[in-house]
Amino acid sequence: MFRLLFLLPVILSLGWYFFLKANDVPIKQGKKGFIYILAFSAIVLVFFILMIQVTHVD
Numbered sequence: 001m002f003r004l005l006f007l008l009p010v011i012l013s014l015g016w017y018f019f020l021k022a023n024d025v026p027i028k029q030g031k032k033g034f035i036y037i038l039a040f041s042a043i044v045l046v047f048f049i050l051m052i053q054v055t056h057v058d
Helices: 007-022 031-055
Strands: none
Touching (some): 007 031
């Protein structure tokens, strides 16, 4: 599952793009949504990296 985590921002961004297109909203106006998607994905990534570091057994 962890190796497929890179798909999270791709899928969310595609979903947001299609939502904007379906509602005739310009991409420039929906730019904030892409920023939120990237921030959320970065937080998830940092969380998983932290959990790997915390639970790492030597």
